[in-house]
Amino acid sequence: MSWLKRGEMRLAGHGLRCVRGGREVFAGLDFAAVSGEALAVMGRNGSGKTSLLRLIAGLLVPAGGTIALDGGVGELTLAEQCHYLGHRDALKPALSVEENLAFWADFLGGERFEAAESLAKVGLDHATHLPAAFLSAGQRRRLSLARLLTVRRPVWLLDEPTTALDVAGQDMFGGLMREHLSRGGMIVAATHAPLGIESRELRIGDTA
Amino acid sequence: MTALSALILRDIRIALRVGGGALIGVLFFLTVVVLMPFAVGPDLALLSRLGPAILWLGALLASLLTLDRLFMADHEDGSLDLITMGRMPLELACAAKALAHWLAAGLPLIVATPLLGLLLNLDMVATGAVALTLLAGTPALTFTGMIGAALAVTLHRGGLLMAVLVLPLSIPVLIFGVAASQAVIVGPMTFGAPFSILCALSLVSFVIGPFAAAASLRHGLD
Numbered sequence: 001m002s003w004l005k006r007g008e009m010r011l012a013g014h015g016l017r018c019v020r021g022g023r024e025v026f027a028g029l030d031f032a033a034v035s036g037e038a039l040a041v042m043g044r045n046g047s048g049k050t051s052l053l054r055l056i057a058g059l060l061v062p063a064g065g066t067i068a069l070d071g072g073v074g075e076l077t078l079a080e081q082c083h084y085l086g087h088r089d090a091l092k093p094a095l096s097v098e099e100n101l102a103f104w105a106d107f108l109g110g111e112r113f114e115a116a117e118s119l120a121k122v123g124l125d126h127a128t129h130l131p132a133a134f135l136s137a138g139q140r141r142r143l144s145l146a147r148l149l150t151v152r153r154p155v156w157l158l159d160e161p162t163t164a165l166d167v168a169g170q171d172m173f174g175g176l177m178r179e180h181l182s183r184g185g186m187i188v189a190a191t192h193a194p195l196g197i198e199s200r201e202l203r204i205g206d207t208a
Numbered sequence: 209m210t211a212l213s214a215l216i217l218r219d220i221r222i223a224l225r226v227g228g229g230a231l232i233g234v235l236f237f238l239t240v241v242v243l244m245p246f247a248v249g250p251d252l253a254l255l256s257r258l259g260p261a262i263l264w265l266g267a268l269l270a271s272l273l274t275l276d277r278l279f280m281a282d283h284e285d286g287s288l289d290l291i292t293m294g295r296m297p298l299e300l301a302c303a304a305k306a307l308a309h310w311l312a313a314g315l316p317l318i319v320a321t322p323l324l325g326l327l328l329n330l331d332m333v334a335t336g337a338v339a340l341t342l343l344a345g346t347p348a349l350t351f352t353g354m355i356g357a358a359l360a361v362t363l364h365r366g367g368l369l370m371a372v373l374v375l376p377l378s379i380p381v382l383i384f385g386v387a388a389s390q391a392v393i394v395g396p397m398t399f400g401a402p403f404s405i406l407c408a409l410s411l412v413s414f415v416i417g418p419f420a421a422a423a424s425l426r427h428g429l430d
Contacts, residue, residue: 019327057289058292058293059289059292059293059315059429060429061429078292078296079292080294080295080323080373082293084289084290084293086289087286088284088286088289089285089286090285090286090287090289090290091285092218092222092285092287094222094225094226095218095221095222095225096230099218099221103214103218104290106209106210106213106214107209107210107211107214107215107218107291107294107296108290108294108295109211109295110295112267136322141359188268197428
C-alpha cells in the first residue's frame with residue numbers, strides 16, 4: 001500500500017452547494033472523513049446523496065464550495081484516487097467476467113492486485129469465463145466490487161452498495177469494507193440501510 | 209497492457225461479438241449497393257458512372273449507422289463515468305474509442321468494396337481508387353461523427369438527431385471522395401488534388417473531433 005505510508009489522509013468538503021436542473025439540491029454542506037473512517041451519507045430520496053458522491057468523484061461540478069484530499073498522492077487528482085460504485089455497474093454484457101475485470105484494471109492503472117484473487121473474494125471465481133450478460137443483479141454487483149479490490153485506491157465512493165446483494169453477500173461486503181478501512185482507506189457511502197460496519201453518520205437535506 | 213490499448217481492444221472486442229455493431233454496418237453497405245442496380249436498371253455504362261457515388265453514399269450511411277451508440281452505450285451502463293474519472297485524458301479516450309470504431313466498423317467496408325465494385329461494373333482501377341479514397345476519407349467520417357455521438361449523450365437524444373447533426377459535416381468528405389474516384393475513372397481532373405484535400409479533412413478531424421467530443425461530454429456531466 002503505497003498510500004498508507006504517506007500518513008493520514010483527510011477528505012473534506014466545505015460549503016458545498018449543488019444545483020441540478022436549476023434546482024438547488026443542497027447548500028452549505030460540510031463534511032470530513034479521515035483514513036480508516038467510513039462516512040454513511042443518510043437522507044430521504046432526492047436529498048442529494050448521489051449528487052454528493054458525484055461531486056467528490058468529479059462527475060458533477062459544484063456550484064460553490066471546495067473538496068480536497070489532504071495527504072494523498074500529490075500528482076493525482078482526487079477523482080483518480082477514488083473508486084466510484086454507482087447504480088450502474090459499468091459492465092459490458094458481451095465480455096466475460098474476467099475480461100470485464102481485466103479491462104478496468106488495465107484502464108484504471110496504478111497498483112494492481114491479482115484479479116483471480118479478487119474474484120475469489122467476492123465469490124465469482126467459478127464464473128470467470130461467463131459473459132456478464134448471464135449474471136444476476138447480485139453477481140453484477142459482486143463483479144463491480146472485485147474492481148475495487150483489484151485496483152487499489154484509497155477512497156471508495158459507494159452509492160447504495162448493498163442493494164441486490166443477498167445476506168451472505170452483505171456479510172462478505174462488510175468484511176471487505178472493514179479490510180479496506182484497516183489498511184487506512186476511507187469510505188463515503190450513500191445508504192438507507194445500515195452499512196454493517198462502524199460508521200459516522202452524515203445527514204443531508206433534513207433542513208430543506 | 210496500457211490503458212489506451214485496453215480501451216481500443218475492449219471496444220473492438222465488443223463490436224465483433226454477437227450483437228456488436230461491426231457486422232451490421234457491412235450488411236447495410238452490402239444491401240444498399242446491391243439494391244442500387246435494381247433501382248437504376250441494367251444500363252452498365254450508367255452503373256459504372258454512378259458506381260463511386262453509390263459506394264461512397266453506402267459507406268457514409270453505413271459508417272454512421274452504429275456511430276450514435278459510440279458513447280451512449282458507455283453512458284447507459286456507467287462506464288463513461290469511470291472513463292471520465294480515469295487518468296487518461298478524456299480527449300485521448302475519445303480518440304481511442306473512435307479509432308476502435310473505425311477499425312471494427314469502417315475497415316470492413318473498405319475490404320468489402322472490391323466485391324461490391326463488381327456489381328456496379330467498376331473495373332479494377334476504379335474499384336482500387338474508390339477503396340483508396342474510402343481508406344483516406346472514412347476516418348474523417350468517424351472522427352467528425354464522434355462529435356455528434358457525444359452530443360447525443362449530452363442532450364439525451366440519439367438516432368435522428370445524430371444524423372441531422374453529422375450528415376452536413378460529412379458533405380465535404382463526400383464531395384472530395386467522389387471527386388477523387390471520378391478523376392481516376394473519367395478524368396480529366398487529376399487524382400492528386402481532391403485526394404490530398406480528402407487526406408487533409410481526415411487529419412483535421414483527428415484534431416478537432418476528440419477535443420470537441422470531450423468538451424461536449426464534460427459539459428454534459430450529470
